[in-house]
């Protein structure tokens with residue numbers, strides 16, 4: 337059972353006990369709040385309740401809690417943030433003795449009482465009615481400060497004539513959006529390359545690196561991603577996009593393997609959230625590109641920014657419409673603030689105009705080039721460096737998966753439902769009612785699961801690691817919940833039963849319980865092998881040593897002795913959260929039931945965009961419409977801080 341299991345906090349009293357018994361707080365939240373209270377000599381129940389609720393909301397992905405709306409925003413079920421948490425268990429201890437609405441919520445003076453507490457200014461920070469844990473408040477402030485400082489400091493180290501020629505050479509005329517985005521990345525100290533799947537982000541990034549290296553051949557460039565899997569995909573994508581480059585540019589780009597962010601920053605055996613590279617020991621790099629940035633938590637972003645020299649160019653690549661990080665924060669989403677998209681300060685606009693070919697006859701006239709040394713106009717902010725690519729280049733434009741993904745992303749539920757029901761390009765909605773999922777409805781799912789698994793085992797038996805990993809990625813069963821009828825455990829059991837019967841895996845099990853062709857999910861971060869929580873492995877027969885673990889992707893498998901493999905569990909299905917950073921030939925998503933807080937637009941969008949080909953949704957139409965209608969709300973103060981100094985929290989950080 338996880339440490340957060342919502343068991344009863346036996347020694348809790350008063351409001352904390354009631355909130356725990358109503359399923360609003362896990363025992364762990366109660367313990368943390370009680371301990372903070374004891375250390376600070378704080379006994380006010382309302383303050384302790386606020387502390388426990390803030391702990392709870394950070395555990396579920398938010399960075400800040402607004403006490404003014406806490407009553408409405410605190411539900412008895414868990415958000416998808418904590419992979420290790422069991423949302424089913426968090427839905428309330430079995431013996432719940434109170435209902436949430438029966439809780440004696442503190443009155444209007446709640447925030448004032450928290451602000452007056454000895455906890456405020458220390459473990460808690462208060463701004464108006466909003467409360468942060470001190471650690472996250474400081475990290476938010478750091479991220480906002482570092483991003484703002486870098487954005488304001490436009491680099492002046494490129495020859496614009498050379499840049500203009502490179503941009504003309506590297507991008508076709510039908511790739512104006514990519515060319516403009518590349519110019520923005522090249523001319524900014526911090527930039528964001530945002531876009532949905534297959535919109536050409538990696539293609540653009542590899543050209544950005546090529547054109548920077550043209551002018552500065554000695555510059556050191558690092559490509560990184562939050563998971564090993566995403567790093568392997570990035571390595572392959574950059575390699576394949578390099579193939580289209582002119583020879584000289586391809587050589588400039590070189591062979592640039594991507595790494596995980598943890599490895600880049602340097603693991604430290606004594607700490608999960610501190611790294612060898614930090615403010616005192618910065619990374620000696622001129623350019624850092626981070627792919628799948630939506631998965632980067634607030635804490636990790638803070639560590640990254642601290643470890644980069646002020647002069648390093650940082651390019652954040654990702655899809656802001658996907659689920660946010662498992663841990664607290666939604667940094668990419670906060671930076672790509674749709675309300676402020678497309679604004680460029682006059683200074684950056686002028687630099688871009690000087691580097692890009694003039695707009696078409698109907699376009700706006702180019703901005704005048706800036707006079708040397710004149711920093712005219714408003715300061716350049718991090719939002720200036722955001723480029724959004726919107727043309728899907730991988731999916732056939734207008735293809736069914738693309739249409740489904742856009743309808744979900746833009747909140748057009750009826751259209752999403754119609755596309756899914758159309759059956760085009762292998763889309764399907766398997767309509768099942770709530771908990772009852774008759775197996776007869778699942779014939780197609782079983783065929784996909786079994787088909788991929790039979791091929792996987794055959795490849796593993798002949799020692800074909802690439803083939804086994806490729807077979808594993810042909811189809812993926814995804815769930816949002818971990819427990820319950822629509823949960824991971826149940827669907828894992830079902831898929832395991834299908835495959836065991838079809839492949840005879842049970843007969844082939846060795847004394848240690850493993851068998852050839854066994855698919856595994858890594859469940860911990862492991863510095864020794866570089867494997868990250870969420871990476872996958874398959875066991876293949878290498879002839880000499882017997883079973884070895886193949887990790888990475890089909891295009892670049894890596895073999896590890898079985899004994900080196902960190903903690904794993906059988907992989908027959910995974911949560912949507914874990915699937916981020918991966919692509920599969922086909923996806924089957926088991927939709928949460930109506931009323932589940934995990935039923936969000938981001939869950940559905942992330943699952944749909946994992947598919948290269950077919951998408952099948954198991955669930956009812958009502959749940960699909962509910963998901964599209966409900967963007968996940970992750971509270972943070974970062975978006976507001978990035979909008980500028982006025983109104984930024986922290987002017988009076990409580991206490």
Ligand SMILES: Nc1ncnc2c1ncn2[C@@H]1O[C@H](COP(=O)(O)OP(=O)(O)OP(=O)(O)O)[C@@H](O)[C@H]1O
Nearest residue numbers: 511531532533534535536537538539540573729730
């Ligand atoms: N301007 C372009 N013209 C033609 N094809 C392109 C262009 N840009 C990208 N592509 C192709 O589209 C596909 C997707 O491109 P790319 O991998 O760069 O997208 P991405 O946004 O990084 O995708 P992902 O979501 O997988 O990270 C690739 O096959 C690439 O070769």
